[in-house]
Amino acid sequence: ETGVTQTPRHLVMGMTNKKSLKCEQHLGHNAMYWYKQSAKKPLELMFVYNFKEQTENNSVPSRFSPECPNSSHLFLHLHTLQPEDSALYLCASSQEAGRYGYTFGSGTRLTVV
Amino acid sequence: EDQVTQSPEALRLQEGESSSLNCSYTVSGLRGLFWYRQDPGKGPEFLFTLYSAGEEKEKERLKATLTKKESFLHITAPKPEDSATYLCAVQGGESGGGADGLTFGKGTHLIIQP
Numbered sequence: 001e002t003g004v005t006q007t008p009r010h011l012v013m014g015m016t017n018k019k020s021l022k023c024e025q026h027l028g029h030n031a032m033y034w035y036k037q038s039a040k041k042p043l044e045l046m047f048v049y050n051f052k053e054q055t056e057n058n059s060v061p062s063r064f065s066p067e068c069p070n071s072s073h074l075f076l077h078l079h080t081l082q083p084e085d086s087a088l089y090l091c092a093s094s095q096e097a098g099r100y101g102y103t104f105g106s107g108t109r110l111t112v113v
Numbered sequence: 114e115d116q117v118t119q120s121p122e123a124l125r126l127q128e129g130e131s132s133s134l135n136c137s138y139t140v141s142g143l144r145g146l147f148w149y150r151q152d153p154g155k156g157p158e159f160l161f162t163l164y165s166a167g168e169e170k171e172k173e174r175l176k177a178t179l180t181k182k183e184s185f186l187h188i189t190a191p192k193p194e195d196s197a198t199y200l201c202a203v204q205g206g207e208s209g210g211g212a213d214g215l216t217f218g219k220g221t222h223l224i225i226q227p
Contacts, residue, residue, distance in 0.1 A: 002156065033214060042117070043157075043200070045214035056214055090156050101147055102215070104156030 003027045006091050006105035014113055015081060021108045023074040023091030030095065032074040033102065034066060037088040049074060081112045115140045115205045119218035126191060126225050134186040134199055134221045142206025146184050147215060148177050149200040157200055160186075191225045198222045 004025045013019050023032065034046040048056035049068040063085075065077040074091055088109050092102035118137045126132055138146065145164055149157035161170045163179040170177050174195065176187040186199055202215040 002158070004156075006156075040219070042219050043202075043215075043217040045216075048214050058214070092156075101145075101159040101162050102157075103159065104149075106154070106156045109154075 002103050002105065004091060004093055004103050004105035006089075006108050008108060009106065010109045010111075012111045012113060013078070013081065015083075017081075018077070018079040020078065021076040021089055021091075021110075023076075023105055025072055025091075025093040025103070025105075027093060027103060028095075029093035029103070030071055031093060032068060032071070033092045033094075034074065034076055035090040035092065037090055037107070043090065047076075078110075081110075083112050086110055086112045115203055115216040117201055117203055117216055117218035119199075119201050119221050121221060122219065123222040124224070126188075126223070128192060128225055128227050129190050131187070131189045131191070133188070134223070136184040136186070136201030136218060137182060138184070138201070138203045139182075140203045140205035140216075144204040144206055146179055147202040147204070148184070148186055149202065151198045151200055151220070160199075188223070191223075193225045193227050196223055196225045 007022045031050045033048050036044045045058045046060045047066045052068050063080050067075040088107045090107045091105045094102045116139045120135045145162050147162050148160040150160055151157040161177040166181045168179050174189050178185045198220040200220045202217040204215050
């Protein structure tokens, strides 16, 4: 256990469904991130939150909607996804935005059918 | 735009056979270069951060070095448990990976055979 917990670990959803991914950290970190990891591709930064404020939205489609109610929790709300959105979604946190390296969760393996 | 290229894509070694993984990068104002290890079905695990050319860091059988254009991850006398995908990432001073985010390479898949 790294200190960053992601739920669920696996998710299968239809293209018309609405679901949410959850990330929780109790490391006292101020910054939280969502990354997408697809086969044969580098990790892609999706969103950055620093002290609960979104500081980065890396041109992510609106069918992905992040929410950060406090410094310990991060959500990714999903709706009307496409099959190409199937991937491993990783949450990470850091003490200061990126400076000391991230602590990653184990990810949510998402399959869109 | 920040870019990271890792080579080789895959590497198969015998136990005890030392080697090096390469990470070439272009970045506007390097704030940090990061190495991670990722096991199947898990998130990346932080290994090292390097901040300036000439810096070196070691952890057990791993040693990371940094120049102005590339970083190497040297693996000395590896064991089967060192098998994993090793990821390199950079944080630049301007947008690319973003002011706060990291830009990752595709990784090197390392297999150590007993």
